Amino acid sequence: MHKAGTTTLAEAFFGTGRVHTASGACCRAVQRTRNLTVAAKSTPPMCGARELGWPKESHFFDWCLEHGRCEDYPLVFRSRPAGSNMEATPRMLSQPRAAEALAAVMPPSIRPAARFIILLREPTSRLFSWYNHQVRAGWVRSPFATYADNQLHEWRMRSTRTAFAALDPMPDIGRGLYAQSVLHWRRFWMRKALLLLNYHTAFSEMAAVSRAALEQFTGVRPGLFKRENSFRAKSSLPCAARDQLLRFYSPHNEDLYRMVRQDAFDGSSPEAEPPFGTLPPPACSEFVTNSTPTPTPPTQRQQNQQQCRPFCDSHSAAWRTLWGGGKCSWSTCEGCAHCLRETKVRPGLGPRRVANHVASVGTRVSVQMTKS
Numbered sequence: 519m520h521k522a523g524t525t526t527l528a529e530a531f532f533g534t535g536r537v538h539t540a541s542g543a544c545c546r547a548v549q550r551t552r553n554l555t556v557a558a559k560s561t562p563p564m565c566g567a568r569e570l571g572w573p574k575e576s577h578f579f580d581w582c583l584e585h586g587r588c589e590d591y592p593l594v595f596r597s598r599p600a601g602s603n604m605e606a607t608p609r610m611l612s613q614p615r616a617a618e619a620l621a622a623v624m625p626p627s628i629r630p631a632a633r634f635i636i637l638l639r640e641p642t643s644r645l646f647s648w649y650n651h652q653v654r655a656g657w658v659r660s661p662f663a664t665y666a667d668n669q670l671h672e673w674r675m676r677s678t679r680t681a682f683a684a685l686d687p688m689p690d691i692g693r694g695l696y697a698q699s700v701l702h703w704r705r706f707w708m709r710k711a712l713l714l715l716n717y718h719t720a721f722s723e724m725a726a727v728s729r730a731a732l733e734q735f736t737g738v739r740p741g742l743f744k745r746e747n748s749f750r751a752k753s754s755l756p757c758a759a760r761d762q763l764l765r766f767y768s769p770h771n772e773d774l775y776r777m778v779r780q781d782a783f784d785g786s787s788p789e790a791e792p793p794f795g796t797l798p799p800p801a802c803s804e805f806v807t808n809s810t811p812t813p814t815p816p817t818q819r820q821q822n823q824q825q826c827r828p829f830c831d832s833h834s835a836a837w838r839t840l841w842g843g844g845k846c847s848w849s850t851c852e853g854c855a856h857c858l859r860e861t862k863v864r865p866g867l868g869p870r871r872v873a874n875h876v877a878s879v880g881t882r883v884s885v886q887m888t889k890s
C-alpha cells in the first residue's frame with residue numbers, strides 16, 4: 519500500500535540479488551513494439567524501473583487500464599533462469615480493476631507461485647504522509663485540514679453513487695479502506711497468496727519476525743530494513759482533522775481486524791502471516807496554524823521538469839530519434855535539461871523553429887554525446 523514502507527520492503531528484497539524489478543529496457547521495448555508513445559507521457563511515467571529512477575514501480579496497470587493492452591504486462595520483466603520478479607507499484611491494492619486485470623494476464627504456469635505482500639499503515643497517518651508527498655511535489659497547496667475536508671466531501675459524493683469496486687480513480691481517502699480492498703482482491707486471488715503485514719510492527723522491534731515471515735512466504739529472506747523514502751513533514755497533523763479521519767476509518771479498521779482474525783481462525787490466511795494486531799492512531803498537535811503550508815522550493819530537477827515538459831512533450835518524436843529512446847524526456851529531466859543546453863534551444867522557441875533546430879543539430883549533438 520502507498521506510503522506504507524513499500525520502498526523499504528522492495529529494497530530489502532532487491533538487495534539480495536535474487537529478486538528483480540521490472541526492467542525499464544523491456545518496458546520501453548514493449549512501448550516501442552506496440553507503438554505506445556503515449557505511455558511515456560503518463561504521470562508517473564510507465565516503465566519507470568531502476569534505470570529511470572523508479573526502481574520498484576512499473577505503473578503498468580495505472581497506464582494499461584486506461585489505454586489497453588494489459589496483456590503485455592509479463593513482457594516488462596526480463597525472463598531469467600533463476601530468481602523472482604517483484605514490483606511494488608504502490609496503488610495496486612486500491613486500484614480495484616488491477617486485481618482482475620492481473621489475474622487475466624498472469625500466465626497460468628506462474629499464477630500458483632504469485633505472492634502478494636500487503637503492507638498496511640494506519641490510514642490517517644498514511645493519508646498524511648501522502649499529503650506531505652503532494653505538498654513536496656507542489657501538487658497540493660491547501661493546509662491538511664482543508665485537504666482532509668475535501669477528501670471526506672469527495673468520498674460522500676462519490677461513494678453514495680458508485681460501488682467501491684467501481685471507483686476509478688479511487689479518491690485518496692478511499693485507499694485507506696483496507697478491508698474492502700482486500701476483500702476485492704480475494705475475488706480473484708486466493709487468500710493464501712496474500713500476506714497482510716502491519717507497517718507499525720513490520721519495521722519495528724518485530725522486524726526479525728516480519729523478515730522470517732517474508733522468507734517463509736516468498737522463499738527469499740529479505741535484507742535488513744532501512745528507512746527509505748522518508749522526509750520530515752513541514753507541519754504536524756492537526757488534532758481536529760486527525761479525529762475526524764479516525765472516526766471515518768474506525769469502522770473500516772474494525773472490519774479489517776475481524777477479517778484477519780477470522781482468516782487466522784479458519785486457516786485461510788497464509789501460514790506465514792504474523793498476528794496483525796491493530797493500527798495505532800498517529801500523534802497530533804493542537805497548535806497547527808491554519809495557514810497554507812509553504813511549499814518546498816522546487817528542486818533543480820523539478821524546475822527542469824516544469825521547463826522541459828511542454829517542450830519535450832511536443833517534440834518527443836524528435837528527441838527519441840536524437841537520443842535513441844527514453845533518455846531525453848521530461849521524466850528524466852536531467853537528460854532534457856542536458857538536451858536544451860547542448861542544443862542551445864531557448865525554451866521560449868516556437869514548435870516549428872524548435873523542430874528545425876533539433877533536426878539541424880541532431881547529428882552533431884549525437885556525436886558529442888557519444889564522445890562524452
Ligand SMILES: Nc1ncnc2c1ncn2[C@@H]1O[C@H](COP(=O)(O)OS(=O)(=O)O)[C@@H](OP(=O)(O)O)[C@H]1O
Nearest residue numbers: 520521522523524525526608647721745746747748
Ligand atoms: N523502516 C521504516 N520504519 C518506519 N517507517 C518507514 C520505514 N521505511 C520507510 N518508512 C516510511 O514509509 C513512508 C514511505 O512509504 P513508501 O515507500 O511506501 O512510499 S511510496 O508510496 O512509495 O511513495 C514514509 O513515511 P512518512 O515519513 O510518514 O512520509 C517513510 O518514512
